[in-house]
Amino acid sequence: MCGITGILAFNEVGRFNLTNLEAATLALAHRGPDHHGTYVNHAVGLGHRRLSVIDTSENANQPFEILDGRYVIVFNGEIFNYQVLRKELISKGVQFNSDSDTEVLLHLYAQEGKSCLQKLNGFFAFAIYDSVEKSLFIARDRLGIKPLLYFQDEFKFLFASEMSAILEFGIDKEINREALNYYLQLNYTPAPLTMIKGVKKLEPGQHIFIHNGKVEIKPYYNLPDHQQHDGINYASAQTQLQEILERSVSRRMVADVPLGCFLSGGIDSSVITAVASSQTPALKTFSIGFEGNNFFDETQYAELVAKKFKTDHSTFKLTNEEITSHLPDIVDHIDEPFADSSAIPVFLLSKKTREHVTVALSGDGADEIFSGYNKHEAWWKMENATKVNALISLAKPFARLMPKSRSGKISNTARQVVRFANAMKLSPADRYWFLASFATQTQVSQMLKEPIANHEQRDYWMHSMNGYNDFNDILRLDTQFVLPNDMLKKVDLMSMANGLEVRVPFLDHELIDFVFGLPASMKIDGSMRKKVLQDVYRHILPAELYNRPKKGFEIPLLDWLKSSLKSELREHLFNRNLIESQGIFKWNELKTLEKQLFSRNPEDSHARVWGLYVFQKWQNKFF
Numbered sequence: 001m002c003g004i005t006g007i008l009a010f011n012e013v014g015r016f017n018l019t020n021l022e023a024a025t026l027a028l029a030h031r032g033p034d035h036h037g038t039y040v041n042h043a044v045g046l047g048h049r050r051l052s053v054i055d056t057s058e059n060a061n062q063p064f065e066i067l068d069g070r071y072v073i074v075f076n077g078e079i080f081n082y083q084v085l086r087k088e089l090i091s092k093g094v095q096f097n098s099d100s101d102t103e104v105l106l107h108l109y110a111q112e113g114k115s116c117l118q119k120l121n122g123f124f125a126f127a128i129y130d131s132v133e134k135s136l137f138i139a140r141d142r143l144g145i146k147p148l149l150y151f152q153d154e155f156k157f158l159f160a161s162e163m164s165a166i167l168e169f170g171i172d173k174e175i176n177r178e179a180l181n182y183y184l185q186l187n188y189t190p191a192p193l194t195m196i197k198g199v200k201k202l203e204p205g206q207h208i209f210i211h212n213g214k215v216e217i218k219p220y221y222n223l224p225d226h227q228q229h230d231g232i233n234y235a236s237a238q239t240q241l242q243e244i245l246e247r248s249v250s251r252r253m254v255a256d257v258p259l260g261c262f263l264s265g266g267i268d269s270s271v272i273t274a275v276a277s278s279q280t281p282a283l284k285t286f287s288i289g290f291e292g293n294n295f296f297d298e299t300q301y302a303e304l305v306a307k308k309f310k311t312d313h314s315t316f317k318l319t320n321e322e323i324t325s326h327l328p329d330i331v332d333h334i335d336e337p338f339a340d341s342s343a344i345p346v347f348l349l350s351k352k353t354r355e356h357v358t359v360a361l362s363g364d365g366a367d368e369i370f371s372g373y374n375k376h377e378a379w380w381k382m383e384n385a386t387k388v389n390a391l392i393s394l395a396k397p398f399a400r401l402m403p404k405s406r407s408g409k410i411s412n413t414a415r416q417v418v419r420f421a422n423a424m425k426l427s428p429a430d431r432y433w434f435l436a437s438f439a440t441q442t443q444v445s446q447m448l449k450e451p452i453a454n455h456e457q458r459d460y461w462m463h464s465m466n467g468y469n470d471f472n473d474i475l476r477l478d479t480q481f482v483l484p485n486d487m488l489k490k491v492d493l494m495s496m497a498n499g500l501e502v503r504v505p506f507l508d509h510e511l512i513d514f515v516f517g518l519p520a521s522m523k524i525d526g527s528m529r530k531k532v533l534q535d536v537y538r539h540i541l542p543a544e545l546y547n548r549p550k551k552g553f554e555i556p557l558l559d560w561l562k563s564s565l566k567s568e569l570r571e572h573l574f575n576r577n578l579i580e581s582q583g584i585f586k587w588n589e590l591k592t593l594e595k596q597l598f599s600r601n602p603e604d605s606h607a608r609v610w611g612l613y614v615f616q617k618w619q620n621k622f623f
Contacts, residue, residue, distance in 0.1 A: 003028030003049040004074040005160035006127050008136045010213050014156035017169050021045040024168040028161055031496045039063035039072050044129050048074040053359060053501055056256050060100035066107060070132050073106045076161055077124030077146045080251035117220050135211040142221040143507045144204030144484030147492055151199045157210055163335035166199055181452045184444045185437040187339035187611045190461060190485040195336040204484050223476050224516040237522055238536045248508035249275040257358035260284035265301025267545055268363030271537050272505055276361055277309040284357055285311040288349040291319050304542045316352045324564045331617045333497035339611035340490050341557045347494040354500040364487055365506035368478040369515045370530040371523045375435045379474060380524050382424050428468035438607040447589045471520035558606040562598060572616045
């Protein structure tokens, strides 16, 4: 896992920006503390920061060159099947100078060109320069586990793992008002948008080819679309799923540095721990909890799993004071506004875990592909449970009168009832957007001094729901939209801020292709979410995991905003002089939101306030 950046100049004016390559590479130092390298050849410059994981010797440092310097690569990620590919290349006469997956990837491209992507099993973002053809090839992995941003004008093409490196090239900085509009609804900015006008994200499963000044962006992978395995029954599905997942975990156990596993105590991380612990003795596992807040602390379940599988387990219990003391550092590592508040515990867990290992496995991705979220259960009931729908409709008037927030069982139930009732009446596309959002378009337009009038980008993201066929369409869109833009971005940013590589076995493309070929009825029904996954491992996981409500990686954010972060909010957000001088938000709307936050009925105001606070801190840093 590393950080990459680079430039391809189209003319002499563009070449002037090569002087910024060192600064851009240095901006990614946190992603790769082990080595710094750059390559310059007339119109092209490549920069790399290395976190050594496979072949930690100097022989694997980057930028990496082969064939007398014809091909040069900067690579972020891991190719898990590199040993198999290496043997194939050796059989064709290729000679290697290192034991790295980087060299395997580069030789594979030299032999097969763009089609090499079809052979890769891993997560990656890389750029390869061909000094003879004078072309640049850039690719991002199928699911978007690793990030890649780019910028293009008439003088140059830039790319990088994070926004901070792109900005070091001196591009004009202007807030993208369209991106801000969607960020204020979702608390993240979906690809291809970024918060800086002109900078874009390469979408998952896409590659870029630049030759003779022409830039082509094309997809090389799409999720399976309504393809079902012929004649597969439930027992066979369980057997095949277990075999594929065990292969996926096995691939991700290869490392030349210490490796462990995140263990939250939920089904997903417990499954990964169960499989990994069967492949290595005394697996190191790590969990995080909150002292004095049992509603959000689930470490007791993690410790049950650790005991069951005899792992070398570490539990990190944090106080509110310890957590809030790290917030400036956390926000500082956000390259564009990103306000999924679970990034806070991910950062702290990564920081603590990095003291023990360099690589960690995680259970990310299972909720999206198997249907693990509360919204999935709600959607299923909207379509199948008419009695529940009737009860919800009856309960809504009473729930609307009750305090609603995520910080307590009763208040959260009232919040969910109202949200369910509102979503039930919407079309599939509008329902999906509503359930993904913390604020409506109307609320955001009222907040902004210059609201946008064109919402074509939202229609582009949601177009698949216009032909909604069955429940798998929701999971497919979650995997295309929520997973790379929210969940995976969070893990990449927060883990790489601490020099920790996180691997995600549930997102092996072999497993993805298999799971999306299963009928939705094997994933969710009236009694269970993630049905097939839970049933496969029911006989080995502690029974207590199956008798508990689903909880995400949540934190007591509302409590923090109303107490220890109150002065921060007053300085950076609820500050009339500052807000009016910026000219972005309407002060009266912010004041109304502040009143709601501190009322008995905060609803989701804490999420909106956190999103605005993060935006303000980011704007202060970059502008």
